[in-house]
Amino acid sequence: MDRARALTPGCDEVLHLNHAGASLLPQPVLDAMIGHLQLEARTGGYEAAEDAAPALQRTYGALAELLGAAPDQIALLDSASRAWDMAVYSLPIEPRDRVLIGRAEYGSNAISLLQLQRRTGCQLVLVEDDEHGQLDLEALERALTVDEAALVSLVHVPTQSGLVNPAAEVGRLCREAGVLFVLDACQSAGQLPLDVTELGCGILTGNGRKFLRGPRGTGFLYVHPELIGRIEPAMLDLHAARWTSPDEYEIREDAGRFEMWERDAAAQIGLGVAVDHALGWGIDAIAERNTALASGLRARLAEIPGVTVRDRGEQLCAITTFTVDGMDPEDLRTRLRAEGTNVSVTTLDSAQLDLSNRGLESLVRASVHYVTTDDELDRFADQLRRLSSGGAPAS
Numbered sequence: 001m002d003r004a005r006a007l008t009p010g011c012d013e014v015l016h017l018n019h020a021g022a023s024l025l026p027q028p029v030l031d032a033m034i035g036h037l038q039l040e041a042r043t044g045g046y047e048a049a050e051d052a053a054p055a056l057q058r059t060y061g062a063l064a065e066l067l068g069a070a071p072d073q074i075a076l077l078d079s080a081s082r083a084w085d086m087a088v089y090s091l092p093i094e095p096r097d098r099v100l101i102g103r104a105e106y107g108s109n110a111i112s113l114l115q116l117q118r119r120t121g122c123q124l125v126l127v128e129d130d131e132h133g134q135l136d137l138e139a140l141e142r143a144l145t146v147d148e149a150a151l152v153s154l155v156h157v158p159t160q161s162g163l164v165n166p167a168a169e170v171g172r173l174c175r176e177a178g179v180l181f182v183l184d185a186c187q188s189a190g191q192l193p194l195d196v197t198e199l200g201c202g203i204l205t206g207n208g209r210k211f212l213r214g215p216r217g218t219g220f221l222y223v224h225p226e227l228i229g230r231i232e233p234a235m236l237d238l239h240a241a242r243w244t245s246p247d248e249y250e251i252r253e254d255a256g257r258f259e260m261w262e263r264d265a266a267a268q269i270g271l272g273v274a275v276d277h278a279l280g281w282g283i284d285a286i287a288e289r290n291t292a293l294a295s296g297l298r299a300r301l302a303e304i305p306g307v308t309v310r311d312r313g314e315q316l317c318a319i320t321t322f323t324v325d326g327m328d329p330e331d332l333r334t335r336l337r338a339e340g341t342n343v344s345v346t347t348l349d350s351a352q353l354d355l356s357n358r359g360l361e362s363l364v365r366a367s368v369h370y371v372t373t374d375d376e377l378d379r380f381a382d383q384l385r386r387l388s389s390g391g392a393p394a395s
C-alpha cells in the first residue's frame with residue numbers, strides 16, 4: 001500500500017474520498033498519457049496513433065482480461081453513459097416490450113429509458129428491492145415469468161450507496177428466462193471482480209475514471225459475441241462501418257461497430273495502463289482491502305453524534321454514504337473541500353427511484369480505495385465530528 005501511495009502523486013495533496021467520482025491517477029497512467037501527447041506534438045496525431053498502435057490495442061486486451069472477455073467484444077467510448085446508450089438505443093425495442101429495471105437505476109440510464117419509452121411505447125417495469133435494500137430476486141423471477149421481457153437493466157453498484165446488487169443471480173435468472181441482461185458496472189469495475197460469463201450479462205458498461213483509476217473521458221462497452229452481429233448500432237461512422245460503394249456500406253463484425261473513428265488516443269492508452277495497474281495489484285486483493293477500509297469508515301461514522309450511515313445491502317463495497325442531522329450535504333462537502341478533503345454529494349436527480357423511496361433528497365458519499373489509509377479515515381472522522389458540532393477548522 002505504501003508503494004501504491006508512492007505511485008499516486010495526489011496522495012500528498014488531498015485526503016481523497018471520492019474514488020467513486022473520479023479517483024487519483026497513478027503515475028504510470030499519467031506518464032503514458034503525457035508521453036502520448038508529447039508524441040502527438042512532436043510527430044503528428046495520426047502518426048503518433050500509428051506508432052502507439054500496440055499500446056492502444058493493449059487497452060482492449062486489458063479490459064478483456066478484466067472482464068473475462070475477448071478484445072473484439074470490447075468497444076471504447078468516451079463515457080459509461082455513451083457506452084450504455086450505444087448498446088441500449090440500438091436494441092430492437094418494440095411497443096409494449098417490457099423493460100425491467102431496479103430502484104438503483106442511474107439517472108442517465110433512466111432518462112434514456114424514459115425517452116425510449118416515449119419513442120417506442122415500451123413499458124418500464126420496476127422490480128422492487130428486498131428487505132436488505134438490494135434487487136429482490138424473487139420479485140424479479142416473478143416479473144420474468146409473468147410475461148416475456150425484452151431486457152433487464154441492473155446497476156451493479158449504485159452511485160448513491162455502498163450496496164452491491166446480486167448481479168450474478170440476476171444473470172442466472174435472465175439466462176433461464178432467455179432475457180437480455182444489461183449490467184451497469186460503472187461503480188464496480190476496478191473495485192470488485194467482474195467476469196462476464198459468471199455474471200451472465202449480454203451487455204456490460206463502465207468507465208475509466210472511477211475505481212479503475214483511469215483518465216476522465218473514457219468509457220467501455222462489452223457485448224456478448226452472439227449479440228454483436230444481431231445489434232445494429234443506432235449510429236454509424238466510417239470506423240463502425242465501411243462505405244463499400246456510393247450507396248452501400250458494411251457494418252463491422254466486432255464490437256468496434258459501436259465505436260467512433262475519432263478518439264482521444266492519450267486517454268484510451270491511459271485507460272489501458274490503468275486497467276493493467278489494477279490487474280497488477282489484483283482485483284481480489286483490492287476488493288478485500290476496500291471492504292475492510294469501508295467497514296472501518298462506517299464504524300467510525302456510526303460513533304459520531306448526528307451522523308446516520310445510509311448504506312443498505314447484504315454485500316457492501318468501497319462506497320459509504322451518510323447524512324448529518326441539521327447539515328446540508330453540499331455545505332458539508334464544501335467545508336471539507338476547504339480543509340483538503342474530497343467527498344461528493346449524490347442528489348435525487350441521479351437516483352430518483354431509490355432516494356425518493358427512502359425519503360432522502362441528497363447524501364454525502366465518501367468512497368475509499370486501496371490507497372486510503374486508516375490514518376486518513378481517523379482524520380476524516382475528526383473533521384466530521386468537529387464540523388457537525390459547529391467547530392472551527394483545526395489550525
Ligand SMILES: Cc1ncc(COP(=O)(O)O)c(C=O)c1O
Nearest residue numbers: 079080081106158159184186207
Ligand atoms: C452507477 C453509474 N452508472 C453510470 C454512470 C455514468 O458514468 P459516465 O459519467 O461515465 O457516463 C455513473 C457515474 O457516476 C454511475 O455512478
